[in-house]
Amino acid sequence: MDEAGRDSRLGFEDAIFTLAPEGLGSAQSALGRTRLRTFITLRWLAVAGQTAAVLLVSFGLGFDMPLALCLAIIAASAWLNVFLSFAFPSQRLTRGWEAMLQLGFDTVQLAALIAATGGLSNPFLLLMLAPVTVAALSLSRLRASLIAVLALGLAALMPVLSLPLPWDRAGGTHLPILFQWGQFAALAVGVVFFTLSAARVSQDEARLVRALDAASVVMAREQKLSALGAMSAMTTHELGTPLATIHLVANELVRDLPPGDPHAEDIGLIAEQAERCRGILSAIREARDATDIVHARMPLDALVEEAAAPMKGLGVAVIVRAVPGEGAEDRPPVIGRSPEILHALGAFIENAVSFAASRVEATASWTADQVVITITDDGPGFSSEVLPKLGEPYISDRSEARLGGGDMGLGFFIAKTLIERTGGRIASRNRTPPRTGAVVQAVWPLAALLPRGLD
Structure with a gap:
């Protein structure tokens, strides 16, 4: 099995998708599901801003401009909003293609207004970035790319399809064609940068939300x-x-x-x-898993034994050890039986067993104020590409489209999240050569693991 995929090989992920197959869709499925009210509100803001700018230029600055044409272009957006407000509930979630069509209309409308007021010479040309950025945040990569291409295509047509800048007829300076193409180049760079950066932020957020949902299901x-x-x-x-x-x-x-x-x-x-x-x-x-008042409190080594028990007898030796730290009592501390810790440790041990050559060790150690559980194996270890990213969701090199299986890169993230919810932290590394294998270590303050009512 590929070393780079070891973090995604935590078997309990099958249970996640069995329990909630609809609630944990792909990260891409979360994109494009923006409320209709959001698009309508943004469009009303654009209509108000465009109207104010056109009236200021025409009446405030006294420039001779095609006022009727500009107001007609702005009115098209207003009428679209009126139609959408009456045709659909404002709380309705838009489908991906619907959001793309609306943003495509906004891009064409804004390009038409800029073309009517100077084209590439108009300093408001950079407003073309607005619908492109919204598309990158709310749509899939393909649909956002189509909006970006549409914006650049319309901008490229402006030198031949635009009216002159209004100040030309008022004695203003004629801007050279080189400046106009510089404006286009600036727009192109902005479109590419904002599309890529906004899309990356949006996708990372969607993945993190989905991974947290998976942890909640577990x-x-x-x-x-x-x-x-x-x-x-x-x-x-x-x-x-x-x-x-x-x-x-x-x-x-x-x-x-x-x-x-x-x-x-x-x-x-x-x-x-x-x-x-x-x-x-x-x-x-x-039965040991009957969580009554006795099993609610158990020695640290017994907790690790319970987490490791399902992995014994699978062809790999699973050794559980209890090692007191310097100056600590010989007897392991009695801690609360935590479902989160049991599940996370079980996942780490299962992952170690999957990659071990012959042996996995789960060592529980403690001091007067700290508890450490270390899980090691003698397998190939973490790959150099995966090791710096452990703890992030979706770092597997496998396809994210495989929703039905466990190869989703969520395993380590969920186990790490469960440990952190109990007040611990996770560290991971490879064993020091010439030994091979991976090391996953969980560390808690002892006070965070004590059961309630125990001094």
């Missing part, structure tokens, strides 16, 4: 399992007394029935089944 699952364990413990306690009474009474009835009584067999069956139920409840009561 946490909800762990809390649900923990609650079921507590409920099972309570159920076994409550049912134990009535079942013992039934078993006792049934045995007494069997002894008191005269020989040959036709009900003897039925009463004996009741006693047998009551005994069977008591055995089932006893097994549930003794």
Whole structure:
């Protein structure tokens, strides 16, 4: 298996997408889902600004300009807003192609207004960046690129399709063609820069939101399992007394029935089944994952043992060790049984087992004020490309389109998030040569792991 993919090989991701296949769509699916009201509001702001600028130039500065044409171009945006306001609910989420068409209209409308007032000579040419930037923030890469190409194409046509700058007819200076093409070059650079930078920021944000959603699903699952364990413990306690009474009474009835009584067999069956139920409840009561008041507090080494237990017997030796730090007590500290820590440690150990050649070690150490859990393996280690990025979501070199599997680059991020929610921090590195393998270390202040009510 590719070394660069080791961080994405955490098996619990399958459960994430099984639990919430619709709630965790791709990062791209989150783009283009902007409310219609947002586009309408931005367009009204543009209409107000354009109208004020045109009236100021015409009446305030006294320039001779095609006022009727300019107002007609502005009115087109206003009428579009009126139509959208009446045709659709303002809270409606736009589809990707709808948002692209609206931004495409805004780009054409703004280009027409600039072309009517000087084209590339107009200093307001840089406003063409506005719809391009909005497209980069809200649309997919392809659709945002189409808006950017449209803006540049319309700007390139302005030297032949634009009216002269209004100040030319008022005795102003005629700007040379070289300046106009310089304006176009500045616009082109701005379009490319803003498109790429805004798109990168938007996609990173969408990926982070999706990764946090995945972590929330994992946490909800762990809390649900923990609650079921507590409920099972309570159920076994409550049912134990009535079942013992039934078993006792049934045995007494069997002894008191005269020989040959036709009900003897039925009463004996009741006693047998009551005994069977008591055995089932006893097994549930003794299960380690029944989170009652006893299991809510457990030694540090027992917590690591529980996290590692599912990985034992899979062909790789999983060794759990408890090593006191300098000046610490020999006995491991008693800490709270945390579903977050169990899940995260289990994920790290599973990942180590997947890449180990023959051995994985989970070492718990402690001092008077700190707890450290270190997981090492003897596999190939982290690749040099992945190691600096560990802890970020979606750093796998696998395709993000594979939503149904676990190769989504979310594993390390989710486990790291769970550790940090408990007050810890994560460090990762490769083992020092000549030894090979990866090292993942979780560190907590001891006070963050103590159960409530424990001094």
